[in-house]
Amino acid sequence: MHRIAGAPRVVTVSHVHEPRLAGLAILRGWFRRWSARRGLARDLPFMTDETLADVGLSRAEALAEAGRPFWQAGAHDAA
Template sequence: MTQIAAHRPCASASIKTGNWLQRMLAAAHQRRELARLDDRALQDIGITRSEALTEASRPFWDAPETWRKRP
């Protein structure tokens, strides 16, 4: 009789999940900081207050495609 091993997540899977989570948390942090920039700083980076607030209001999981790709 053949035994089937219980599924255990491999270390690389948990590392990839951790990296994904770190990227999503970083996106949330960056969006909060973007919302806090003054008008002069926003002008320096070339975006309007409206664009900054629109970006800042996006949920953390709504990250750019390049952030969602796993290494």
């Protein structure tokens, strides 16, 4: 990494640690996605039929999604 003359010194990450940090970022993304899925699955059974229709799910589909393990992407999951 190059420094600009006169610029304050900034703590940088060495190239040795970059792959590890990239791996941690991937894990953080997976955790956030799984956490969101888990929260949605927990809420689905309590949604009204009108709310489910707004998100494009029938009651049967919502119950099937709620019963799916959070680490498995559902049919309506974009990522």
